[in-house]
Each structure stands twice: as C-alpha cells, then as structure tokens.
Amino acid sequence: MKWDDLAEQPCSVARTVAVIGDRWTLMILRDCFLGIRRFDDFQTRLGISRTITAERLKALVDEGVLKKVPYQDRPLRHEYRLTDKGLDLYPVIMAVVNFGDRHYAGEAGPPLLHRHRTCGCDFQPVMTCSECHDPLNAREVETRAGPGAV
Amino acid sequence: MKWDDLAEQPCSVARTVAVIGDRWTLMILRDCFLGIRRFDDFQTRLGISRTITAERLKALVDEGVLKKVPYQDRPLRHEYRLTDKGLDLYPVIMAVVNFGDRHYAGEAGPPLLHRHRTCGCDFQPVMTCSECHDPLNAREVETRAGPGAV
DNA sequence: CCATTAAGTTTATTTTCTGGACTGACTATG
DNA sequence: CATAGTCAGTCCAGAAAATAAACTTAATGG
Numbered sequence: 001m002k003w004d005d006l007a008e009q010p011c012s013v014a015r016t017v018a019v020i021g022d023r024w025t026l027m028i029l030r031d032c033f034l035g036i037r038r039f040d041d042f043q044t045r046l047g048i049s050r051t052i053t054a055e056r057l058k059a060l061v062d063e064g065v066l067k068k069v070p071y072q073d074r075p076l077r078h079e080y081r082l083t084d085k086g087l088d089l090y091p092v093i094m095a096v097v098n099f100g101d102r103h104y105a106g107e108a109g110p111p112l113l114h115r116h117r118t119c120g121c122d123f124q125p126v127m128t129c130s131e132c133h134d135p136l137n138a139r140e141v142e143t144r145a146g147p148g149a150v
Numbered sequence: 151m152k153w154d155d156l157a158e159q160p161c162s163v164a165r166t167v168a169v170i171g172d173r174w175t176l177m178i179l180r181d182c183f184l185g186i187r188r189f190d191d192f193q194t195r196l197g198i199s200r201t202i203t204a205e206r207l208k209a210l211v212d213e214g215v216l217k218k219v220p221y222q223d224r225p226l227r228h229e230y231r232l233t234d235k236g237l238d239l240y241p242v243i244m245a246v247v248n249f250g251d252r253h254y255a256g257e258a259g260p261p262l263l264h265r266h267r268t269c270g271c272d273f274q275p276v277m278t279c280s281e282c283h284d285p286l287n288a289r290e291v292e293t294r295a296g297p298g299a300v
Numbered sequence: 301c302c303a304t305t306a307a308g309t310t311t312a313t314t315t316t317c318t319g320g321a322c323t324g325a326c327t328a329t330g
Numbered sequence: 331c332a333t334a335g336t337c338a339g340t341c342c343a344g345a346a347a348a349t350a351a352a353c354t355t356a357a358t359g360g
Contacts, residue, residue, distance in 0.1 A: 001196060001197035001198055003173065005197075006173065006177075007254075010261045011180070011250070011261055011262075012246070012247045012248075012249070012250025012251045012254060012255065012261060012262070013176065013177065013243065013246050013247055013250060014177065014180075014250075015250045015254035016246045016247075016249050016250040016254065017176045017177060017246065020246075021171075021172070021173045021176050021177075022171070022173065023156065023167055023171045023172065026163065026167045026171050027156075027163065027164065027171075030161070030163040033293075034293060038337080038338085039337070039338050039339070040336085040337060040338070040339095043338095047155075048317090048318085049317070049318050049320090050320095050338085050339070051317075051318075051319090051339095051340080051341085052316095052318080053338095053339090054338080054339060054340080074325080074326065074327090075325045075336095075337075075338090076325085077337065077338075078338085082288075085253055088249055088252060088253065089249060090277070090286065090287070090288040091245040091248065091249070091275070092242065092245040092246055092249060093163065094245075094277055094286065095242040095244075095245040095277070096162070096163050096166045096167065096170075096242055097162045097163055097166075098162075098241065099162070099166050099238055099239060099241070099242060100161070100163060100164075100165045100166040101162045103166075103235055103238065104157075104162060104165035104166065105162065105298050106298050108297045109296055109297035109298045110162060110296045110297070110298050111160045111161055111162060111295070111296055111298040111299045111300075112161075112162070112293050112294070112295065112296050112299070113293070113294055113295070113296040114291050114292070114293055115291065115292045115293075115294070116279045116281065116282060116286070116290060116291060117290045117291065117292060118279075118282065118284060118290050119279060119281055119284070121279070121281035121282065123279045123280045123281045124280040125241070125277050125278070125279075125280070125286055126278050126279070126280045126283075127240070127241035127244055127245070127276070127277055127278075128275070128276050128277075128278050128283075129266045129268075129271070129273045129275075130273045130274040130275070131266060131269055131271035131273045132266060132269035132271065132273075133276075133278075134266075134268060134269070136241070136275060137237075137240070138183060138232075138237050138240040139237075140266060140267045140268050141264050141265065141266060142264070142265045142267060143183075143262050143263070143264055143265075144262070144263055144265070145261070145262065145263070146259055146260045146261055146263040147258045147259035147260070148255050148258040148260050148261040149261045149262070150261075188306080188307090189306070189307050189308075190305080190306060190307070193307095198348095198349085199348075199349050199350060199351085200307085200308065200309085200350090200351095201308090201310090201348080201349075201350085202348070203307095203308090204307080204308060204309080205348095224356085224357065224358090225305095225307090225356045225357045225358090226356085227307075228307085
C-alpha cells in the first residue's frame, strides 16, 4: 500500500494518518499548539531540512489544518496558524503528550505542565465516554461496523 | 534531525513520536486494538511489505508496546499482543479515530461505531481535564516548563 | 511426495530525506 | 550608497529508507 492510498480507506484512522501520520508533521503540530507560527521558527526548532519543512507545511495548509495569514506587507510574509479543523487535533496531541509523560518522563517529571485556565489547575488529559463521562478503557469498548462501513 | 534523535529530546511528544510516529506503526496499533494478533493478518490487512511489517512489529516489541506470546509449539508460533503500556495508547488511537470521524467520514457516517460496555451506549471519546472534568479546548490551556525541562 | 500455512529474511529497485547552496524581496547599519 | 542581515522559500546531488517480490524454514494435511 502507498501513502496516498491510505486516505481512500474506509477507516478514520487511515484517513487521519494519511494527513498527520508522519514524524515531522506531528512535531510541527506540537509546535503549532505551543504558539510557533513562522517558517524559520519551525525549521530551526525541529532541526529538519527546509525542504521537508516547506513540504509538510504546504500539505497541512492543503488539508485545511493550517492556514497562511499575512502578518506584514513589504516584503509579504505569512505565518501559519491552526484552523478550526487544526484545533480539533488538540486531543490527538494531548493524548500523545500524556503517553510520553507517563512512559518517557525522566525522574524529574514531565518537561511541560499544562494549566486549565477555566479551573486554574494543572491537569492531565483524560479520555472519557461522551455518554456516561467515565474514563475510557480499551477493554470496556466494543467496536462494530457503522453506517460508513463498506 | 534524525529519527533516533527525537527520542532524546526533552519533549513528551518527541519521545512518543519516536515510537509511534510512523504511518504503518499507527495502522498496526489500530489493528491491535481491533483484535488482530498475527503477523500475516497484519501484513494482509495493511497491504504493506512483509519487511516493513516485521520491522515495525519488532520495534513495538522492543519498546514494550507489544509482546510476543506463543500460541502453539510445533512449529513454534507467536502472536503479538498489547502490553499494559500498549493499552495506554488507546487514547491516542481514539483521538485519531475521532478526528477522522469528524472530518473524513462520508455522508453515510463513520465506518465504525464504539460501544461503551459499562454504560451500554455508543459514544464519542471526549478529552477532559483531570481536575474539573470539563472537556478540554486548546485555547483554555496554558503550557509552561515542568520539572523535567532542560 | 506435494501443497499449504505461518513467520519471517534477502535482494534489487524505487522513493524519500538530507545538507548545503542559492534566490528574491526587502530592512537596518555605517 | 554599500554591505550585511532576515525571512521564506527552491534546487540539487548524494545518502538513507521503503518497497515488492522471491526465497527460507519448519511444520502439517492429504
């Protein structure tokens, strides 16, 4: 199977992975959520080639995850900002962060802390059921074909 | 930056992406959560080369995300099962699924439905704050250096 | 025997990534 | 005015990684 074929699969994971399932794309998204917006900042922070930076940013813009917004005129310069669709990736990034904090944090603890402005507390993200609001556990979930199945 | 250098970064995203941030690894994990356990089943379902299947499974085993469990003796055969650490990736996969369901489901609806056994309902995963239990929103969160920062 | 299953390994080819130089449009400094 | 610097890229050749297809090993079933 080729990269591009993934997007055609009747599977939400495959379709999403076709967009973000790339090492550097995920790192770019992390930086987006940390407030990074400019080409050179992405490139320098990630330490990847400019070619890849340009290609990944373009792909994310094409997918509607990022948008280019001009921030000055002469010379014309754009910055990359998350769209509403891009903001919907927050749970993905937070799930990844949480896994890393649990399993790869050193003895000192996690490298970053997250504070929830609305309640004022440092928190961990918890994946819950939309219906009963209990935390989700893989073993408590049954999966079956839905309306969009082939 | 090289792939392997990612794991050394003082960032939970980087460390996790070093393990799972690969197209096929994420697809393999999806299949694991759907109950797939055998080499040939992974390889056939994904339609990827045996080489990549073998390499990715080995990497996941080395990382402690999967474990090889013998299911017969002559000839010796193993199946790949999620470890406890692997089960901790459930929120990541569900976050990805949820994004795909929202943005890439066709008119018919999502390809798969998820039922929470403990409450009996079909649900969507919701990322919430561990402290106030409200749904999380990127704009309501502040990030700052934690104890494990450089 | 011969075919089949399962779980890989090997090999040659194709694709992707990298680092570095280069471009173009401007701004700031002396 | 000349030179250096910034920002956002593009271009290119070599290096690294991914791929498909064939091959291997160890057994079983007919």
